[in-house]
Amino acid sequence: MSSQENSESLPEAQATAHGAVETAGDPFADPGLPAHKPRIQDIDERAAKRSERVVAFLFFLSMVATIGFIASYVIFPVDKIVFIFPFGHVSILNFALGLTLGVALFCIGAGAVHWARTLMSDVEMPAERHEIAAPPEVKAQVLADFRQGAAESGFGRRKLIRNTMFGALAMVPLSGVMLLRDLGTLPEDKLRHTMWSKGKALINMNTNEPLRPEDLLVGSLTFAKPEGLEEDAEDFQTQIAKAALMLVRIKPEDIKDKRELEWSHQGIVAYSKICTHVGCPISLYEQQTHHVLCPCHQSTFDLSDGARVIFGPAGHALPQLRIGVNDEGYLEALGDFEEPVGPAFWERG
Numbered sequence: 400m401s402s403q404e405n406s407e408s409l410p411e412a413q414a415t416a417h418g419a420v421e422t423a424g425d426p427f428a429d430p431g432l433p434a435h436k437p438r439i440q441d442i443d444e445r446a447a448k449r450s451e452r453v454v455a456f457l458f459f460l461s462m463v464a465t466i467g468f469i470a471s472y473v474i475f476p477v478d479k480i481v482f483i484f485p486f487g488h489v490s491i492l493n494f495a496l497g498l499t500l501g502v503a504l505f506c507i508g509a510g511a512v513h514w515a516r517t518l519m520s521d522v523e524m525p526a527e528r529h530e531i532a533a534p535p536e537v538k539a540q541v542l543a544d545f546r547q548g549a550a551e552s553g554f555g556r557r558k559l560i561r562n563t564m565f566g567a568l569a570m571v572p573l574s575g576v577m578l579l580r581d582l583g584t585l586p587e588d589k590l591r592h593t594m595w596s597k598g599k600a601l602i603n604m605n606t607n608e609p610l611r612p613e614d615l616l617v618g619s620l621t622f623a624k625p626e627g628l629e630e631d632a633e634d635f636q637t638q639i640a641k642a643a644l645m646l647v648r649i650k651p652e653d654i655k656d657k658r659e660l661e662w663s664h665q666g667i668v669a670y671s672k673i674c675t676h677v678g679c680p681i682s683l684y685e686q687q688t689h690h691v692l693c694p695c696h697q698s699t700f701d702l703s704d705g706a707r708v709i710f711g712p713a714g715h716a717l718p719q720l721r722i723g724v725n726d727e728g729y730l731e732a733l734g735d736f737e738e739p740v741g742p743a744f745w746e747r748g
């Protein structure tokens with residue numbers, strides 16, 4: 400056929416092609432879509448049933464994988480390492496969590512794709528470009544198309560697919576809920592208490608020896624921890640973060656705060672070392688003024704006046720620990736701190 404014959408016969412072909420736009424005389428006209436070929440599932444109900452079972456199986460597999468994820472989380476210890484080819488040495492817990500979650504999500508996706516490709520309507524529908532704001536009749540058409548799509552997808556009719564899909568989608572978020580366990584247990588009243596209690600000796604943090612009043616000279620600054628708290632203890636950091644103590648000796652006549660004087664021993668006062676701003680350890684002491692300075696944001700506390708804040712962003716005085724001396728002449732606590740130590744805790748009630 401010559402090119403001239405070709406161009407003459409084109410408009411007729413366009414007029415008959417599926418989805419063609421009428422453009423008589425246009426050599427670049429839309430050739431339209433090829434004729435629709437029905438799939439095996441469209442003409443054979445047994446094939447459609449087979450596809451339905453495959454989709455349901457994939458959704459069911461997703462549910463099993465989600466259960467596997469939860470079981471892995473409970474069963475496998477965090478520190479167990481195994482050799483798995485070709486990954487090498489891996490954490491069995493991470494491997495199992497990744498594998499099961501991956502399978503759960505993959506099966507939902509694969510099920511949805513298989514459902515769309517084999518059972519939902521695959522009739523191509525050309526749509527012409529139009530204004531962004533759809534006129535009412537188009538909106539009505541969209542609604543009708545949506546209803547038709549819902550009917551053709553068999554969503555209402557194929558209850559097995561629908562129910563297993565809902566099951567798979569509902570169970571996948573359980574994986575995330577399980578991970579919330581890693582947030583740990585609730586602190587309950589642990590933030591309100593420290594290791595200090597009546598009769599606990601004050602141990603020098605540098606020498607690890609119990610402190611006597613005569614170990615502390617006027618103007619000196621000493622750090623202490625509670626008796627029984629060893630540096631190799633598993634919870635050492637947790638406990639010392641609350642119980643770290645700062646001791647200074649001030650001439651009793653220089654102590655202005657009445658309660659501070661009562662809670663001291665021969666001018667030795669014990670305060671929490673944890674800054675009440677955002678929790679830095681306080682370490683700078685100015686013996687002439689009895690001020691201690693937090694190095695982080697320069698909050699300054701007056702240790703001769705109840706450790707009240709005289710400068711900086713800290714919102715509260717440092718908590719004081721009431722101390723005395725035991726029968727053997729060592730410094731000891733006479734109870735726990737009366738306020739929770741640390742930053743901004745009191746505002747939280």
Ligand code: FES
Nearest residue numbers: 674676693696698
């Ligand atoms: S933490 Fe001490 S001033 Fe900010």
